[in-house]
Amino acid sequence: MTYLYKTRFGALAALILAVALPAQAAAATNLVPDPSMETKASNWLFSKWGVNNGAGAFVSDAHTGAAAGQVSIGTYTSGDVKYLSRPVAVTAGGTYSASVWYKTSVLTDLEAMPYAANGSEMSAQSQWIADAPVTSASGANCQTTYCQVSGTFTIPAGAATVRLMIPLARIGTVKTDDYNLSTGAAPGGLSEGIVSVTIDDGWSSAYTKARSILNANKIPATFFVVSSFFGDTPDYMTAAQIKTLANENGNEIGNHTTDHSDLTPLRSTTAQRKFTDAQTAIKNQIGVTPTTCAYPYGAYNSATTTEGGALNVVPIARSIFKACRSTDGGFNYPSNFAADSTLPWRVMDYNIDSTTTRAAVKQAIDQAKQFRAWLVLTYHEIGETRGGDQYSTTTSDFTYAMQYLHSSGVKVQTFGAAATTVLGQTG
Numbered sequence: 001m002t003y004l005y006k007t008r009f010g011a012l013a014a015l016i017l018a019v020a021l022p023a024q025a026a027a028a029t030n031l032v033p034d035p036s037m038e039t040k041a042s043n044w045l046f047s048k049w050g051v052n053n054g055a056g057a058f059v060s061d062a063h064t065g066a067a068a069g070q071v072s073i074g075t076y077t078s079g080d081v082k083y084l085s086r087p088v089a090v091t092a093g094g095t096y097s098a099s100v101w102y103k104t105s106v107l108t109d110l111e112a113m114p115y116a117a118n119g120s121e122m123s124a125q126s127q128w129i130a131d132a133p134v135t136s137a138s139g140a141n142c143q144t145t146y147c148q149v150s151g152t153f154t155i156p157a158g159a160a161t162v163r164l165m166i167p168l169a170r171i172g173t174v175k176t177d178d179y180n181l182s183t184g185a186a187p188g189g190l191s192e193g194i195v196s197v198t199i200d201d202g203w204s205s206a207y208t209k210a211r212s213i214l215n216a217n218k219i220p221a222t223f224f225v226v227s228s229f230f231g232d233t234p235d236y237m238t239a240a241q242i243k244t245l246a247n248e249n250g251n252e253i254g255n256h257t258t259d260h261s262d263l264t265p266l267r268s269t270t271a272q273r274k275f276t277d278a279q280t281a282i283k284n285q286i287g288v289t290p291t292t293c294a295y296p297y298g299a300y301n302s303a304t305t306t307e308g309g310a311l312n313v314v315p316i317a318r319s320i321f322k323a324c325r326s327t328d329g330g331f332n333y334p335s336n337f338a339a340d341s342t343l344p345w346r347v348m349d350y351n352i353d354s355t356t357t358r359a360a361v362k363q364a365i366d367q368a369k370q371f372r373a374w375l376v377l378t379y380h381e382i383g384e385t386r387g388g389d390q391y392s393t394t395t396s397d398f399t400y401a402m403q404y405l406h407s408s409g410v411k412v413q414t415f416g417a418a419a420t421t422v423l424g425q426t427g
């Protein structure tokens, strides 16, 4: 039953659960105010950002009741449109279940946006809950009939409230209705929690600043490098420096493509070359062949094509690597991997930028241990701001995090080693 609950069988699974486990079904109180969107704008906030002509409206084509929320986009360059639920008070570290009924013309997903106690949006920790595809897992056409998706997620450290949403970030139309958020059972965990440290883009500070801190704390890390940046000093590491990292401390070198371009608008043969040419360059210049990747900008879905439903970069990555990291926020659980065969190539992370506090990183590490989850920390520059302030972490904050990670006693593995561990526990 647990397995069924975590997959996306929609109404059927929910019905089976309700019959088989009436006590548990009755106990789950829906925390979302006005979940069927009947009072419309008094409880549901339309939100739009970026360059697009997106619009929102309350329509009568509802799943239940008289109203559903509809967002649509006709011309698109960037950003998204969505309806946001009223903020729901939650417990940081708690596990919650969420679901929604929807009709859509393109692939989108159900997410929870966390907010700190002072009301500030924690957009870097937005939680992916479940994909909302055009064709449901059971084969239903979700353009013409309402489909349901559900999932479980963990409230990130520092969050006081969340709003549920289905953001539309491409040309298309999405209707949503009958949202649910309730406290839920924790997903199936690992035998013990694991934390992976990943450092992106091959910035020179990975060698000049992070290296000694990692080595001193015996933290093996994964460096996702961009092959055309090798030797582009002083900003980026030389091939010799990356080779030194590759051969010490149990570190891993991962593939972050040849040139860091967004893969999603590219022809599939071109996107494939961005990975395979980087594989060749890393093999020739560093002496290792990566088994993992990270998508530039975390992007694996096309935002601008109307094909819908396709995870257009995932099949390419899957043909080359054993696992790849996205920038979808969240903890990773083997039960989720068992439920969705594409998730090893969409591994979720915890993005650390210049605004991330020491306390938040500490709490994320504590949660990985407590919930026996796989936590992937994503860093960019350490102690330098060559690429701008936003994705830089101070040397003292990085030192604090690595010392805490070491002293916490939580299992630390490179991204690739951890993927192997997690995939070995999905059965």
Ligand SMILES: [Zn+2]
Residues within 6 Å of the ligand: 200, 201, 256, 260, 295, 296, 297
């Ligand atoms: Zn990058």
